[in-house]
Amino acid sequence: MARPIDADELDLLSIGAWILGTGGGGSPHASHLVARQFYEDGGRIELLDPDELADDDLVAVVSTMGAPLVFQERMTDAAFALKPVRIMEAYLGRRFRAVMTVEVGGCNAFQPLLVAAASGLPVVDADAMGRAYPEAQMQTFSIAGLQMVPHVVSDIRDNDVIIPTASGWREMERVRRKVCTEYGSVATTCQAPRSGAEVKRHAVLRSLSQAIALGREVRRARAAHEDPVMATVAAADGQRLFTGKVMDVQRRTTEGFLRGSLTLAGQDADAGAAFVIEFQNEFTIGRRDGTMIVTTPDLICVLDSISGEAIGTESLRYGQRVTVIALPSQPIHRTEEGLRHVGPRAFGHDIGFRSVFGEAGA
Amino acid sequence: MARPIDADELDLLSIGAWILGTGGGGSPHASHLVARQFYEDGGRIELLDPDELADDDLVAVVSTMGAPLVFQERMTDAAFALKPVRIMEAYLGRRFRAVMTVEVGGCNAFQPLLVAAASGLPVVDADAMGRAYPEAQMQTFSIAGLQMVPHVVSDIRDNDVIIPTASGWREMERVRRKVCTEYGSVATTCQAPRSGAEVKRHAVLRSLSQAIALGREVRRARAAHEDPVMATVAAADGQRLFTGKVMDVQRRTTEGFLRGSLTLAGQDADAGAAFVIEFQNEFTIGRRDGTMIVTTPDLICVLDSISGEAIGTESLRYGQRVTVIALPSQPIHRTEEGLRHVGPRAFGHDIGFRSVFGEAGA
Numbered sequence: 001m002a003r004p005i006d007a008d009e010l011d012l013l014s015i016g017a018w019i020l021g022t023g024g025g026g027s028p029h030a031s032h033l034v035a036r037q038f039y040e041d042g043g044r045i046e047l048l049d050p051d052e053l054a055d056d057d058l059v060a061v062v063s064t065m066g067a068p069l070v071f072q073e074r075m076t077d078a079a080f081a082l083k084p085v086r087i088m089e090a091y092l093g094r095r096f097r098a099v100m101t102v103e104v105g106g107c108n109a110f111q112p113l114l115v116a117a118a119s120g121l122p123v124v125d126a127d128a129m130g131r132a133y134p135e136a137q138m139q140t141f142s143i144a145g146l147q148m149v150p151h152v153v154s155d156i157r158d159n160d161v162i163i164p165t166a167s168g169w170r171e172m173e174r175v176r177r178k179v180c181t182e183y184g185s186v187a188t189t190c191q192a193p194r195s196g197a198e199v200k201r202h203a204v205l206r207s208l209s210q211a212i213a214l215g216r217e218v219r220r221a222r223a224a225h226e227d228p229v230m231a232t233v234a235a236a237d238g239q240r241l242f243t244g245k246v247m248d249v250q251r252r253t254t255e256g257f258l259r260g261s262l263t264l265a266g267q268d269a270d271a272g273a274a275f276v277i278e279f280q281n282e283f284t285i286g287r288r289d290g291t292m293i294v295t296t297p298d299l300i301c302v303l304d305s306i307s308g309e310a311i312g313t314e315s316l317r318y319g320q321r322v323t324v325i326a327l328p329s330q331p332i333h334r335t336e337e338g339l340r341h342v343g344p345r346a347f348g349h350d351i352g353f354r355s356v357f358g359e360a361g362a
Numbered sequence: 363m364a365r366p367i368d369a370d371e372l373d374l375l376s377i378g379a380w381i382l383g384t385g386g387g388g389s390p391h392a393s394h395l396v397a398r399q400f401y402e403d404g405g406r407i408e409l410l411d412p413d414e415l416a417d418d419d420l421v422a423v424v425s426t427m428g429a430p431l432v433f434q435e436r437m438t439d440a441a442f443a444l445k446p447v448r449i450m451e452a453y454l455g456r457r458f459r460a461v462m463t464v465e466v467g468g469c470n471a472f473q474p475l476l477v478a479a480a481s482g483l484p485v486v487d488a489d490a491m492g493r494a495y496p497e498a499q500m501q502t503f504s505i506a507g508l509q510m511v512p513h514v515v516s517d518i519r520d521n522d523v524i525i526p527t528a529s530g531w532r533e534m535e536r537v538r539r540k541v542c543t544e545y546g547s548v549a550t551t552c553q554a555p556r557s558g559a560e561v562k563r564h565a566v567l568r569s570l571s572q573a574i575a576l577g578r579e580v581r582r583a584r585a586a587h588e589d590p591v592m593a594t595v596a597a598a599d600g601q602r603l604f605t606g607k608v609m610d611v612q613r614r615t616t617e618g619f620l621r622g623s624l625t626l627a628g629q630d631a632d633a634g635a636a637f638v639i640e641f642q643n644e645f646t647i648g649r650r651d652g653t654m655i656v657t658t659p660d661l662i663c664v665l666d667s668i669s670g671e672a673i674g675t676e677s678l679r680y681g682q683r684v685t686v687i688a689l690p691s692q693p694i695h696r697t698e699e700g701l702r703h704v705g706p707r708a709f710g711h712d713i714g715f716r717s718v719f720g721e722a723g724a
Binding site for chain 1: 522527528537541545
């Protein structure tokens with residue numbers, strides 16, 4: 001059923017989406033404020049259950065892409081989110097029935113809400129990652145072998161690119177990444193349109209609702225003076241991996257990504273141990289005292305040990321007290337084809353998938 | 363009048379276009395061979411006088427873009443030239459009446475002939491530079507303030523980009539240059555479509571015929587045992603600037619361009635003097651013993667002193683005996699607006715235009 005999103009749920013979505021960002025996806029803060037302002041001005045946004053889509057409905061898949069650090073300086077707005085959608089409609093000669101995000105993790109949880117605010121379209125309760133990932137070919141739609149074009153990339157001014165044909169998802173990703181870098185490392189996209197049937201079959205369903213539920217649990221735990229980190233772990237069937245203090249952060253912005261590593265010194269039960277996490281926008285692998293214990297596609301989340309608030313790879317700094325947790329990945333990411341797209345090797349680590357949830361793979 | 367191009371004229375166009383390349387535009391050799399093979403297989407290409415265009419005829423403006431050095435390794439073909447034209451037609455929902463080159467200098471003199479070979483379209487006897495220049499905004503259509511979009515860029519495989527909107531010519535140039543680099547530093551384009559009226563008003567008219575005439579004069583001089591360099595100077599109202607031997611070539615491939623400088627030691631009448639020419643794909647400025655004596659938009663051409671054959675910036679090497687000549691530029695390039703687009707400052711040289719033909723400007 002389509003139902004209006006409550007103003008309160010915007011706050012909860014912001015909390016939950018930032019946790020599911022696994023360090024990347026960019027802080028939802030600025031997009032959250034735009035959505036809240038829209039609500040304060042009397043606007044409302046509809047959330048559409050995927051089951052409500054007709055098989056031949058046309059769904060816009062949208063995102064902001066680029067370097068999360070830039071998102072904090074050049075803030076977004078609804079018109080910027082809508083621009084590539086309108087260009088795609090003109091290119092296709094068809095109108096969209098609804099809009100969905102490519103990833104529920106990070107600021108992109110709000111991207112379809114911004115498009116909805118500017119267009120009146122309902123937001124589909126689904127995404128194509130169930131988290132955040134840095135590259136286009138890491139979507140469930142890519143893993144399922146669906147078409148990657150047409151794909152529109154827009155800048156904040158009057159520059160746009162349509163990719164009508166591409167020899168593969170990775171080739172398309174490389175071209176749009178170069179365009180995005182030229183646009184100042186921030187761009188909005190309208191990705192290959194999906195039919196209602198494709199969304200229902202290949203998207204991660206009801207993931208916005210799950211992010212809202214996660215946010216609700218964090219807020220409940222805070223109000224009840226419980227540990228919000230452990231409340232998140234319990235609510236999402238996750239595991240606590242490590243508690244410690246940030247000792248070192250290596251960070252370099254390269255090829256349109258934020259790459260680097262984070263070193264923690266253990267505290268409490270983990271005193272005396274060290275934990276190192278590597279990232280490419282998102283956290284990809286984690287070692288405890290040199291031993292690999294967790295890899296993508298497990299969700300590796302770094303949370304403030306007190307507030308339970310997620311911390312992005314661009315906001316890590318010396319002295320923060322954090323808890324590392326793992327949350328289970330989407331089943332499609334653990335298939336052989338899924339691991340080819342988002343396993344450790346897809347991020348340049350020559351190791352197999354090692355899950356803290358007892359699974360392994362190529 | 364539309365008339366068939368003779369097989370013999372293909373050879374003459376190759377000679378003349380390479381001289382008008384002013385060091386850039388890429389050697390016409392490979393494209394020339396493709397066109398000749400088409401003729402040997404019985405094909406014919408029509409040359410259309412611009413006056414034959416109706417005002418509302420739609421003309422495709424085409425090019426190969428990238429690093430000339432790459433053109434020699436990854437050779438072109440008619441299908442590659444045609445691909446962006448077909449994508450543009452699909453995007454516009456209209457068919458082209460004819461095809462023209464963006465620049466008569468270098469390999470792009472043959473680009474519309476390759477499209478013609480694959481499509482049967484006639485080639486308009488005109489271009490948008492009257493020579494070669496490295497960037498899109500240096501076209502007469504840009505100087506005249508015409509629209510720069512839509513613009514299609516294609517690679518040799520199945521990757522294409524449509525630029526439907528751009529905030530300016532330079533912004534469009536920067537984006538397509540990044541795409542081209544990602545495509546391996548060679549791409550074919552179909553640029554903003556032009557009406558017959560726009561071509562007749564703003565293009566450089568009958569420039570293919572002029573290049574053919576120049577080639578004919580070089581060949582006549584060779585057969586008559588005259589000096590083909592001085593025959594070129596006489597035929598094109600040019601000036602001989604310097605005769606010498608290549609002493610040094612500095613060359614770096616950077617940001618999708620070939621930049622550098624050429625140093626000559628004088629011979630014969632110029633013995634004892636030195637001549638230095640800088641280039642960005644094309645030759646841009648020339649100094650004799652440290653004194654600036656020639657700048658773009660004057661055409662600066664470096665020719666083999668014996669054969670009169672042009673030498674590209676990518677083929678310069680120690681020991682070559684060469685003669686530097688200057689040919690007069692197109693009137694539009696010498697206007698205030700023209701100099702803003704193609705004067706020395708447009709190439710990063712903080713000096714005014716200095717012509718060997720007695721003109722100067724900003």
